[in-house]
Amino acid sequence: MRKKPAKPASQEPNSLDVVDRRHALKYLGIGAIGAVPLMASARLMDGLVRDVVKGSQTDVQAADPGPATTKSGRIRQWSMIIDLKNCDGCQSQGTPPQCTTACIEGHLAPQPMEWIEVYEAELAAGGTQFIPTPCQQCENPPCVKVCPVGATFPTPEGTVLIDQERCIGCRICMAACPYDRRFFNWGTPPIPPEAALADYDADVQVPASRGTVMKCDFCPDMVRDGTLPFCVQACPNDAIWYGDLEEDIATNGRTIVKASKLMAENSAYRLKEHLGTKPRVYYLPGHGESVGRDARDEGRIPTEWPWIERAEGAATWTR
Amino acid sequence: MDTLTIWRERLISKTTKPTLHTTYRYWIWLSFLILIVGNGAYQYSKQWRYGLVVTDMRDRISWGLYITAFVFFIGISHAGTLISAILRASKASWRAPVTRIAEFITAVALLVGASFVLIDMGRPERIFNVYLFGRWQSPIMWDVMAITTYLTASIIYLYAPMIPDLALFRDRLSDKVGRFRRYIYETLAIDWIGTPKQLRLLGKAISIMMLIIIPIAVSVHTVVSWIFSMTLRSGWNSSIFGVLFVAGAIFSGVATLILVMAVLRRIYHWEEYLTQKHFLYLGYLLAAFGAFMVYVNINEYLTEGFKLEEAGEFAFRQLFIEDFAFMFWFYIIGGLLGPVVLMLVPKTRTITGVVIAAVLVDVAMFLERYFIVVTGLRVPLMPYEPASYMPTFVEWSIFVAGLAFFLLLITVAIKIFPMFAVWEMTEEHELAISRMSTTDQDTAESVTQGHTIGHDAPRQPDRSQGGAP
Numbered sequence: 007m008r009k010k011p012a013k014p015a016s017q018e019p020n021s022l023d024v025v026d027r028r029h030a031l032k033y034l035g036i037g038a039i040g041a042v043p044l045m046a047s048a049r050l051m052d053g054l055v056r057d058v059v060k061g062s063q064t065d066v067q068a069a070d071p072g073p074a075t076t077k078s079g080r081i082r083q084w085s086m087i088i089d090l091k092n093c094d095g096c097q098s099q100g101t102p103p104q105c106t107t108a109c110i111e112g113h114l115a116p117q118p119m120e121w122i123e124v125y126e127a128e129l130a131a132g133g134t135q136f137i138p139t140p141c142q143q144c145e146n147p148p149c150v151k152v153c154p155v156g157a158t159f160p161t162p163e164g165t166v167l168i169d170q171e172r173c174i175g176c177r178i179c180m181a182a183c184p185y186d187r188r189f190f191n192w193g194t195p196p197i198p199p200e201a202a203l204a205d206y207d208a209d210v211q212v213p214a215s216r217g218t219v220m221k222c223d224f225c226p227d228m229v230r231d232g233t234l235p236f237c238v239q240a241c242p243n244d245a246i247w248y249g250d251l252e253e254d255i256a257t258n259g260r261t262i263v264k265a266s267k268l269m270a271e272n273s274a275y276r277l278k279e280h281l282g283t284k285p286r287v288y289y290l291p292g293h294g295e296s297v298g299r300d301a302r303d304e305g306r307i308p309t310e311w312p313w314i315e316r317a318e319g320a321a322t323w324t325r
Numbered sequence: 326m327d328t329l330t331i332w333r334e335r336l337i338s339k340t341t342k343p344t345l346h347t348t349y350r351y352w353i354w355l356s357f358l359i360l361i362v363g364n365g366a367y368q369y370s371k372q373w374r375y376g377l378v379v380t381d382m383r384d385r386i387s388w389g390l391y392i393t394a395f396v397f398f399i400g401i402s403h404a405g406t407l408i409s410a411i412l413r414a415s416k417a418s419w420r421a422p423v424t425r426i427a428e429f430i431t432a433v434a435l436l437v438g439a440s441f442v443l444i445d446m447g448r449p450e451r452i453f454n455v456y457l458f459g460r461w462q463s464p465i466m467w468d469v470m471a472i473t474t475y476l477t478a479s480i481i482y483l484y485a486p487m488i489p490d491l492a493l494f495r496d497r498l499s500d501k502v503g504r505f506r507r508y509i510y511e512t513l514a515i516d517w518i519g520t521p522k523q524l525r526l527l528g529k530a531i532s533i534m535m536l537i538i539i540p541i542a543v544s545v546h547t548v549v550s551w552i553f554s555m556t557l558r559s560g561w562n563s564s565i566f567g568v569l570f571v572a573g574a575i576f577s578g579v580a581t582l583i584l585v586m587a588v589l590r591r592i593y594h595w596e597e598y599l600t601q602k603h604f605l606y607l608g609y610l611l612a613a614f615g616a617f618m619v620y621v622n623i624n625e626y627l628t629e630g631f632k633l634e635e636a637g638e639f640a641f642r643q644l645f646i647e648d649f650a651f652m653f654w655f656y657i658i659g660g661l662l663g664p665v666v667l668m669l670v671p672k673t674r675t676i677t678g679v680v681i682a683a684v685l686v687d688v689a690m691f692l693e694r695y696f697i698v699v700t701g702l703r704v705p706l707m708p709y710e711p712a713s714y715m716p717t718f719v720e721w722s723i724f725v726a727g728l729a730f731f732l733l734l735i736t737v738a739i740k741i742f743p744m745f746a747v748w749e750m751t752e753e754h755e756l757a758i759s760r761m762s763t764t765d766q767d768t769a770e771s772v773t774q775g776h777t778i779g780h781d782a783p784r785q786p787d788r789s790q791g792g793a794p
Contacts, residue, residue: 127708139707148557154465155458174454175377175447178465180387184557186706190387190447193378216376217447281557321375325384325712 073162074230076253083164083251084224084286086238087269088138089258091292092245094299095124095136095306099242102307105138108240109222110311116195116214117311118325121187121222122237124306133301135293138246140237141166141187141222142277142285149179149188158219164251164286165224169208173218180219184281188221196320198313234259243297251286329758333751336598337497340745343593344494345501347740358733365726368719369444377447379719385712386702390720391445394727396694397577398438399472399549400570401731404578405431405479406542407610410535418757419606421750422598425490425743426589427582428483433734434581435476437727442468444723464555467548475538475545482534484513488527490743492517506741546574553701559636560701563629569621573690576614580686583607585735587680589744598745601676608679611686612668615661622657639711640704649700652692660689 074082096103103124115121122140129135143165149158150166157173160166180188195214204212209227211220225235229248233239238246238259249256249265256265268274272290293301314322372379382389408427412420443449459466495510502510517523550570553561563569583604590599630641644653664682667673673681705711716724738744 125708137708152463152465152555154460154463154469155454156460157454157458172451172454172458173448174451175449176442176445176465177387177447178463178552178556180384181553181558181702182556184706186385186709189384191376192380192383193376219447283557321378323378323383 071230074226076250080252081162082229082253084143084226084229085164085249085251085256085265085288086140086143086224086286087247087249087256087265087274087288087290089245089247089272089290089292090135090137091272091290091294091296092241092243093124093136093138093292094243094294094297094303095126096242097294097299097303097306098297100307102309103136103138104240104242105237105246106309108236110309112225112236113210113223114197114201114212114214114313115220115311116189116191116197116320117314117317117322119189119220120309121189121220123309126304126306129293129301133293134304135301136306137289138237139185139187139277140287141224142185142283142287143222143224145284145286146282148182148184148281148283152178152182154178161226163226165226166221167208167223167226168211168219168221170211170215170218170220171206175217175219177219184278184283185285188219190219191216192323193321194319196311196314196317196322198316199318329751329755332754333747336745336747336750337493339593339595339598340490340743340747341494341498343739343744344498344506344741351736351740355733355736358729358736361729362726362733365723365729368722368726372444372719372723373449379717381715381717381720383712383714385705385709386699386714388445388698388702389714390695390716390724391441393691393695393698394724395438395441395445396549396570396698397691398434398441398727398731400546400574400577400690400694401581402431402434402438402475402479402578403542403546403571403574404434404582405429405483406538407575407578408582408607409482410538410542413531413535414539418753419603421746421753423582423586423603423607424749425483425487425746426585427578428479428486429735429738429742429744430578430582430585431479432476432483433731433738434578435472435479436734437731439472439476441727464548464552468552471541471545471548475541478534478538478541482531482538485527485530485534486746486749487743488514488517489519489748490746492519493747494743509741543571546570553697558701559634559704560640560697563625565621565624569618569625572614572617572621573693576611576618577687577690579607579610579614580683580690583611583679583683584687587676587683589739595745598750604676604679605674608664608668608674608682611664611679611682615664615686618661619657619665622661636704636706640700643700643703643711644696649696652696656689656693656696659685660693663689 074084076082101107105122106120106124109115109122110120113121122138125137125139126134127137145164147158147160147166150160153159154176155172155174157170158166158168158179175190177190180190191214194216197212197214201213204210206213207227209223211223214220228235234248234257238248241258244258244260247256247258247263247265247268251265254265256263256268269288269290274288274290276285276288278285293299295301368379380389380391405424405428408420409424409431413424443452446452455466455469459469461467461470491510492514495507495514498510499507547567547570550566554563554566556562586599586603586607590596626641626644629637630645633641643649663685667678667682672678699714703711703714
């Protein structure tokens with residue numbers, strides 16, 4: 007069952023937005039008196055009901071497509087394998103990293119958010135390597151554990167999404183994320199005007215709204231429609247593989263391989279394995295050598311947000 | 326008994342003095358506070374309009390002065406619990422004149438502290454989501470539960486022992502005060518006339534609340550520390566955080582109590598009741614907690630600093646020798662060792678010395694809260710340059726407004742509520758007199774124990790003049 011924001015989930019806060027003073031007082035009263043029992047019982051009941059009617063679609067909108075499945079009906083387990091041997095941070099292109107650029111254009115991600123950010127890390131024995139870093143989509147996600155309102159939640163496909171219509175902006179998930187992969191809309195998000203026309207959905211996070219947290223969502227809508235995430239499509243060196251651990255398959259848009267074989271043969275590792283977060287993003291070690299990069303060529307072109315002059319009235323900020 | 330009645334009448338007149346007499350200086354002070362709170366409200370309106378972009382918090386250091394203020398004020402709120410509940414439970418007779426003030430500080434500091442959570446939120450208008458969708462697995466939720474429980478409990482604990490005094494005010498002041506205050510006294514005194522049954526029930530209620538409130542208070546600041554230590558951050562990854570926070574909370578609470586007491590004593594000439602002895606005893610508490618805090622800090626930083634893991638090294642460096650070294654060493658030397666030294670040296674064992682220690686402690690504890698929040702977030706998680714954070718004018722304005730609001734609430738409360746537990750102080754005084762007469766031929770030890778403040782002061786008025794020039 008897909009744990010997308012159910013109808014009441016997205017409507018309650020909106021109706022609260024417009025309460026008049028008398029109602030506000032009433033709510034305050036209810037909140038003060040019934041705070042603890044109300045909260046505990048609601049969530050407990052919710053959990054119980056969900057356990058009892060497991061698999062039924064009670065709290066899911068009719069239009070919800072449900073999780074992506076294999077032909078035999080098993081739920082896909084999305085993952086990403088990033089081949090660092092092939093990543094030169096787009097140095098040879100003379101452009102900003104194309105994965106980041108495509109992600110920004112595809113998701114209309116507000117400046118200065120780089121949902122997939124290409125870090126340049128020092129190698130132990132000199133030189134640097136580029137590490138494209140999307141949300142690690144942990145199976146044991148620290149961010150989900152700490153969220154007080156369940157605004158960030160795991161999906162059946164093993165990814166983690168954010169419901170920006172529920173997020174209260176407390177930012178404890180940002181403190182909890184050990185990969186620095188969460189971004190906050192500190193002001194009115196600098197986005198192009200056309201983004202405002204979109205119907206909001208946690209799968210796409212458009213339009214962004216002030217005071218809420220955002221991050222890489224692994225493009226669930228795109229892969230459901232049979233295309234690959236923006237970053238995978240855009241990588242000029244085919245360094246990013248997207249795949250399904252359930253069917254043990256991965257593709258970089260050019261070839262299709264057996265994911266476990268690719269990872270085993272290339273000594274795949276995960277970031278900060280010792281934390282026990284069990285990321286769904288794997289890395290194949292390297293520093294861009296197979297596309298001709300010298301480890302001592304440092305620096306990359308900084309990321310740009312192409313629409314920034316059209317985002318009128320928005321205050322921009324830096325990371 | 327006649328001397329007792331005289332003593333009591335004098336105490337009543339001293340207690341009702343702020344309620345009956347208001348000087349022009351009070352109004353100046355009040356308007357000054359309102360002005361600062363007003364500026365804070367105006368600055369917050371900017372934040373409401375433009376979002377948290379008006380602060381200097383950003384993705385990497387995503388909590389700052391507001392969360393610092395939250396931790397600091399919730400910490401201060403532990404004044405009432407310690408002084409009032411723990412000393413009441415341990416039957417320390419000298420506590421009677423300071424409990425009410427301590428309990429007021431608790432309630433007021435909690436209100437201010439809790440509002441900083443709202444101020445820090447990106448979407449404060451969605452606060453009810455916490456009740457609609459609350460997940461009790463979240464440390465934030467633990468905080469919501471602990472703090473609302475503590476606020477409720479501490480208001481009850483403030484109110485219950487105040488009932489006899491409110492009844493006293495009702496009886497004595499009804500024709501001297503306006504309709505508003507008369508209404509308050511009549512309503513809140515809930516028909517108290519001091520029958521034995523009422524006294525018994527009240528005693529029972531106070532005993533129950535006193536025992537309940539101690540674990541609640543301990544849980545509150547432990548849970549506050551867990552907001553930090555439940556994350557995978559090097560500087561916060563500590564099992565002793567709960568202890569550090571609770572001890573620090575009581576520490577700063579006692580310091581704040583000392584400061585409020587010193588100011589009230591000066592303004593309302595309460596030297597007779599808030600004597601040097603009170604300040605010294607509180608000063609000793611401060612020194613004891615200072616020493617304990619040193620011990621906890623050694624535990625915290627030696628275990629990190631000895632091993633120096635990669636991120637741990639960064640966290641350690643920035644505190645001990647780099648950007649935050651000044652704050653850190655001021656905290657350790659001035660804030661923790663300072664009060665110990667001040668209380669050890671006989672020359673500084675005066676009211677002035679205690680007040681200086683209290684100022685040091687409050688400043689140091691604010692800095693501690695600040696560097697714990699900021700340095701924990703500053704440790705880079707990925708290969709990037711460490712971020713920087715400097716609170717903006719908006720943040721400072723709102724923080725100062727929080728401080729002013731804290732003082733404002735106390736300032737207003739002084740004009741309405743009895744700041745001394747008259748009935749308890751009278752009881753203690755009576756007890757002391759009877760104990761004095763029965764133990765005349767007893768050992769010197771029991772005489773010293775029998776010396777309560779109330780009895781002590783009139784006989785030796787010179788003792789109270791130590792810090793009041």
